[in-house]
Amino acid sequence: xxxxxxxxxxxxxxxxxxxxxxxxxxxxxxxxxxxxxxxxxxxxxxxxxxxxxxxxxxxxxxxxxxxxxxxxxxxxxxxxxxxxxxxxxxxxxxxxxxxxxxxxxxxxxxxxxxxxxxxxxxxxxxxxxxxxxxxxxxxxxxxxxxxxxxxxxxxxxxxxxxxxxxxxxxxxxxxxxxxxxxxxxxxxxxxxxxxxxxxxxxxxxxxxxxxxxxxxxxxxxxxxxxxxxxxxxxxxxxxxxxxxxxxxxxxxx
Amino acid sequence: xxxxxxxxxxxxxxxxxxxxxxxxxxxxxxxxxxxxxxxxxxxxxxxxxxxxxxxxxxxxxxxxxxxxxxxxxxxxxxxxxxxxxxxxxxxxxxxxxxxxxxxxxxxxxxxxxxxxxxxxxxxxxxxxxxxxxxxxxxxxxxxxxxxxxxxxxxxxxxxxxxxxxxxxxxxxxxxxxxxxxxxxxxxxxxxxxxxxxxxxxxxxxxxxxxxxxxxxxxxxxxxxxxxxxxxxxxxxxxxxxxxxxxxxxxxxxxxxxxxxxxxxxxxxxxxxxxxxxxxxxxxxxxxxxxxxxxxxxxxxxxxxxxxxxxxxxxxxxxxxxxxxxxxxxxxxxxxxxxxxxxxxxxx
Numbered sequence: 083x084x085x086x087x088x089x090x091x092x093x094x095x096x097x098x099x100x101x102x103x104x105x106x107x108x109x110x111x112x113x114x115x116x117x118x119x120x121x122x123x124x125x126x127x128x129x130x131x132x133x134x135x136x137x138x139x140x141x142x143x144x145x146x147x148x149x150x151x152x153x154x155x156x157x158x159x160x161x162x163x164x165x166x167x168x169x170x171x172x173x174x175x176x177x178x179x180x181x182x183x184x185x186x187x188x189x190x191x192x193x194x195x196x197x198x199x200x201x202x203x204x205x206x207x208x209x210x211x212x213x214x215x216x217x218x219x220x221x222x223x224x225x226x227x228x229x230x231x232x233x234x235x236x237x238x239x240x241x242x243x244x245x246x247x248x249x250x251x252x253x254x255x256x257x258x259x260x261x262x263x264x265x266x267x268x269x270x271x272x273x274x275x276x277x278x279x280x281x282x283x284x285x286x287x288x289x290x291x292x293x294x295x296x297x298x299x300x301x302x303x304x305x306x307x308x309x310x311x312x313x314x315x316x317x318x319x320x321x322x323x324x325x326x327x328x329x330x331x332x333x334x335x
Numbered sequence: 336x337x338x339x340x341x342x343x344x345x346x347x348x349x350x351x352x353x354x355x356x357x358x359x360x361x362x363x364x365x366x367x368x369x370x371x372x373x374x375x376x377x378x379x380x381x382x383x384x385x386x387x388x389x390x391x392x393x394x395x396x397x398x399x400x401x402x403x404x405x406x407x408x409x410x411x412x413x414x415x416x417x418x419x420x421x422x423x424x425x426x427x428x429x430x431x432x433x434x435x436x437x438x439x440x441x442x443x444x445x446x447x448x449x450x451x452x453x454x455x456x457x458x459x460x461x462x463x464x465x466x467x468x469x470x471x472x473x474x475x476x477x478x479x480x481x482x483x484x485x486x487x488x489x490x491x492x493x494x495x496x497x498x499x500x501x502x503x504x505x506x507x508x509x510x511x512x513x514x515x516x517x518x519x520x521x522x523x524x525x526x527x528x529x530x531x532x533x534x535x536x537x538x539x540x541x542x543x544x545x546x547x548x549x550x551x552x553x554x555x556x557x558x559x560x561x562x563x564x565x566x567x568x569x570x571x572x573x574x575x576x577x578x579x580x581x582x583x584x585x586x587x588x589x590x591x592x593x594x595x596x597x598x599x600x601x602x603x604x605x606x607x608x609x610x611x612x613x614x615x616x617x618x619x620x621x622x623x624x625x626x627x628x629x630x631x632x633x634x635x636x637x638x639x640x641x642x643x644x645x646x647x648x649x650x651x652x653x654x655x656x657x658x659x660x661x662x663x664x665x666x667x668x669x670x671x672x673x674x675x676x677x678x679x680x681x682x
Contacts, residue, residue, distance in 0.1 A: 093571070094512075094515075094516060094519075094570045094571070095569070095570060095571065095572040096516045096519035096520050096523065096524075096569065096570065097515070097516070097519050099519065099523045099524075100519035100522055100523055103522060103523045104522075167511065167512065167515050186515045186518075187514070187515050187518030187519065188518075188519075190522070
């Protein structure tokens with residue numbers, strides 16, 4: 083019999099056990115890994131390449147959304163069933179075909195229906211990559227500002243707290259994220275960060291740049307209508323005329 | 336409204352003494368001037384002063400209802416002054432008519448009454464001013480006393496409410512999460528679910544019942560913390576290793592109820608949950624200059640945990656300690672490398 087691989091990413095022990103217990107009734111599925119947070123979840127998904135992932139949203143360290151972001155740009159993605167105790171507006175507003183969600187406490191009837199749907203989709207060979215991409219874009223409307231950014235590095239993952247960000251630079255399909263000391267590439271749009279970073283601290287000063295206002299050391303004229311902001315780590319950031327007047331307004335000079 | 340004179344014996348006796356003096360003064364002035372029999376002078380003084388005594392009583396209501404709340408209110412003061420003038424005029428005419436009718440045959444006295452009207456009016460006004468001053472100040476004292484009392488009550492009420500609100504901030508997510516856990520357990524391990532419900536209800540009984548000012552013993556606090564940790568341990572499994580090092584003689588020490596739980600909640604949230612490795616929580620008590628110090632330390636992973644001031648839970652503890660002990664500096668938080676310590680000094 084064909085077996086589909088399942089990874090459970092869920093921080094609470096009893097909830098993990100409950101999902102495993104419910105899965106016993108479904109012989110087509112087999113749990114290959116269970117993880118308590120998004121960081122471990124990302125590792126296990128990379129390692130096992132599962133068909134289906136149960137993903138808790140609020141988790142320590144790397145949450146469900148951040149974990150999915152790490153896979154942006156992947157060609158093939160597993161089906162995702164979100165599990166959450168909260169009425170996450172993002173999910174509710176976006177009940178997408180290849181994404182599903184279960185509200186905790188999870189009722190067995192609802193669980194079975196979600197699994198049947200997943201099973202038929204897996205047999206059709208559905209790829210949820212597109213749905214996840216749209217889902218993450220929709221999530222941009224979230225009313226909360228980003229507190230951290232999770233990036234992939236050569237050896238693993240890095241969590242960059244919002245306070246450590248100095249500037250972000252658009253580079254084709256990627257954004258170059260700079261802290262005072264290091265730089266990371268992430269597949270995102272600069273507009274996403276413009277919308278989701280706290281505007282009290284961050285300002286889009288140029289088509290290609292978002293800068294943290296605290297990180298600016300000085301601003302110098304560059305040409306007739308352009309300026310250069312020099313950050314505390316001596317990094318130079320282009321500032322357009324419009325960006326300059328925004329800075330002027332925010333920094334009150 | 337009750338007449339204040341009946342309500343306050345000291346005031347009525349003071350008022351009576353005042354008018355006794357006025358009457359004697361009235362009598363002496365007329366006696367020294369001479370020209371009339373002692374009986375007439377006595378009747379004149381008594382009738383005039385008793386009448387003035389009664390008429391001026393109504394000044395109290397004028398002052399009272401003009402709503403004077405501060406001595407600086409000139410408009411209110413002048414308003415009651417005009418009332419005073421009016422009352423004195425009434426008195427001058429009424430006392431003249433009354434005395435005239437009493438001594439209708441004594442033409443000399445009647446003439447005297449007519450001649451002294453202006454002097455009497457001035458005299459009456461002078462006394463009226465004294466009475467007005469007296470009433471006015473008495474009224475102000477009453478109002479001020481009332482205001483002070485009300486302020487005091489209000490302050491007490493605010494403090495009570497504040498304390499209540501602070502204490503009630505047992506994180507609702509905790510209850511919600513526990514119920515979710517119980518729901519999972521009912522399917523996979525019903526026996527554990529039952530245990531969990533008992534623990535949760537024991538803990539909630541302790542956490543919700545008590546009033547915020549109440550002190551409890553360290554022993555009770557520790558017992559409730561252990562319940563709390565057991566509940567959280569079911570959720571997070573093997574990652575939680577609490578260690579307690581409490582001196583036996585400290586167990587009877589009193590401290591505010593539910594003051595420790597937010598510290599442990601914080602330790603779990605930032606220590607245990609955000610960490611890959613099992614996290615240790617050390618709780619110990621010791622004495623420093625006779626004061627009891629409660630110290631809670633948790634390890635944490637600096638890669639994922641940041642110090643962004645105090646969360647609402649710790650802020651609450653600080654405020655409660657301030658309200659109960661009058662010292663806002665009883666909670667100390669210190670972060671060392673991979674270790675975070677919170678200390679409470681209990682008086």
